[in-house]
Amino acid sequence: MSEQKRIVIKVGSGLVVSEEERSPRFAFLHGLMADIAQLRSEGYEVVLTSSGAAAIGLDMIGMAPEEAGLQDKQAAAACGQPLIINAYKQIALEFGIDIAQVLLTSEELENARRYQNTKNTVERLLKNGILPIVNENDTVTTKEIRVGDNDRLAAKVTQMIHAEEFVMLTDIDGLYDRPPHEEGAQFVETVTDVADYLDATKGKGLLGSGGMLTKMQAANMAQNAGATARIAKGIIEAPVTSLLDGSRRHTRCTAHGDPQSAWRVWLTDRIQMAGSVTVTAEAAKGLREGTQGIDRHDLIATSGNYQKGDVLHVYDEDGREIGRGLTNFSSNETMLLARCRQDEVSDVLGYSSHSDIIAQRDFALLGDHNLSWDQPDETALALTG
Ligand SMILES: Nc1ncnc2c1ncn2[C@@H]1O[C@H](COP(=O)(O)OP(=O)(O)O)[C@@H](O)[C@H]1O
Numbered sequence: 001m002s003e004q005k006r007i008v009i010k011v012g013s014g015l016v017v018s019e020e021e022r023s024p025r026f027a028f029l030h031g032l033m034a035d036i037a038q039l040r041s042e043g044y045e046v047v048l049t050s051s052g053a054a055a056i057g058l059d060m061i062g063m064a065p066e067e068a069g070l071q072d073k074q075a076a077a078a079c080g081q082p083l084i085i086n087a088y089k090q091i092a093l094e095f096g097i098d099i100a101q102v103l104l105t106s107e108e109l110e111n112a113r114r115y116q117n118t119k120n121t122v123e124r125l126l127k128n129g130i131l132p133i134v135n136e137n138d139t140v141t142t143k144e145i146r147v148g149d150n151d152r153l154a155a156k157v158t159q160m161i162h163a164e165e166f167v168m169l170t171d172i173d174g175l176y177d178r179p180p181h182e183e184g185a186q187f188v189e190t191v192t193d194v195a196d197y198l199d200a201t202k203g204k205g206l207l208g209s210g211g212m213l214t215k216m217q218a219a220n221m222a223q224n225a226g227a228t229a230r231i232a233k234g235i236i237e238a239p240v241t242s243l244l245d246g247s248r249r250h251t252r253c254t255a256h257g258d259p260q261s262a263w264r265v266w267l268t269d270r271i272q273m274a275g276s277v278t279v280t281a282e283a284a285k286g287l288r289e290g291t292q293g294i295d296r297h298d299l300i301a302t303s304g305n306y307q308k309g310d311v312l313h314v315y316d317e318d319g320r321e322i323g324r325g326l327t328n329f330s331s332n333e334t335m336l337l338a339r340c341r342q343d344e345v346s347d348v349l350g351y352s353s354h355s356d357i358i359a360q361r362d363f364a365l366l367g368d369h370n371l372s373w374d375q376p377d378e379t380a381l382a383l384t385g
């Protein structure tokens with residue numbers, strides 16, 4: 001890991017693209033790049049995550065943001081992404097900064113092998129002093145592999161490169177304790193636990209995707225990995241350094257004191273979950289005490305159509321989520337293994353295996369800081385009785 005300080009900056013569509021003219025907001029982009037140059041001169045390695053491809057491209061396919069469906073946005077992003085990168089390229093030249101385009105889907109962030117590959121690439125770019133400019137690869141995404149918002153995508157990158165700072169620049173000066181247009185909305189300066197604000201963050205701007213809710217989820221991911229997350233208005237003059245030196249109002253989400261390991265963070269802070277297993281009371285106790293993984297005899301039910309290497313929710317008999325773990329078997333294999341006799345295992349799998357369904361080292365217990373999820377939609381299939 002590098003000794004240098006690292007920062008991930010995320011800029012929202014409304015900052016990058018003018019709502020009226022549907023063109024790059026050059027003044028803002030220029031101010032941002034000047035500040036990135038300043039950060040680099042102070043010893044920061046910087047990764048920029050920029051939205052705006054769909055917002056700028058919608059014009060080219062003749063659609064208004066409020067009427068565009070997913071496919072329209074995907075086509076618009078294909079048109080808009082080169083315009084956005086071209087704008088950054090021109091401006092970065094002025095500051096002598098080389099840029100690189102990094103387009104990701106949740107697969108690059110959540111599949112272990114692709115994650116490692118992507119991490120290596122980003123590390124390589126940083127080593128060469130190149131500024132990676134990240135966006136979701138909207139054109140190729142499907143419902144299954146779509147992150148859908150760059151807040152969480154950028155938070156994942158923050159985790160990936162072990163950045164200390166994560167800054168989300170947007171069209172509002174930070175978090176309010178209720179939707180900001182509501183009377184009496186109060187500005188929130190410091191957030192320790194984002195769970196306190198999840199209900200207060202519905203709604204978003206015209207060009208934005210996730211609103212403040214995904215910013216809270218993203219902040220939580222950064223906090224879990226030991227980074228400070230900041231939410232602030234994107235201004236032209238020193239948009240980021242004015243936050244780090246404390247001279248400008250913004251919302252600061254404090255890094256959790258006891259950051260989790262990279263592996264634990266990767267297992268627990270997910271964008272997609274492939275399915276679930278429900279385990280017996282005895283196994284739940286063992287998992288909570290950290291004394292076991294999940295054996296085929298521990299299973300009560302499973303849901304989802306998952307593959308070996310996917311991450312699953314693990315529930316107890318009462319439907320409480322205990323943790324998340326990487327499965328050694330597909331859903332089909334899991335169902336067969338749960339029901340077969342020991343002497344049938346090799347026949348069922350077509351190879352011999354003594355592996356747990358989820359090994360102890362590949363299971364992460366959920367802690368107070370992990371945001372809980374709804375159970376997956378699929379009806380869990382009983383494996384006993
Ligand atoms: N509690 C809240 N505090 C601040 N902003 C909120 C809150 N709830 C909803 N919002 C909305 O979130 C918007 C920012 O999110 P979004 O439009 O997705 O921006 P971006 O495109 O920068 O990601 C704000 O303009 C505001 O309308």
Ligand SMILES: N[C@@H](CCC(=O)OP(=O)(O)O)C(=O)O
Pocket residue numbers: 011012013014050051052053054055077135136138148149150151207208209210211
């Ligand atoms: N990937 C999309 C942006 C998605 C997104 O999160 O937008 P925003 O809420 O404005 O940060 C695009 O470039 O259009």
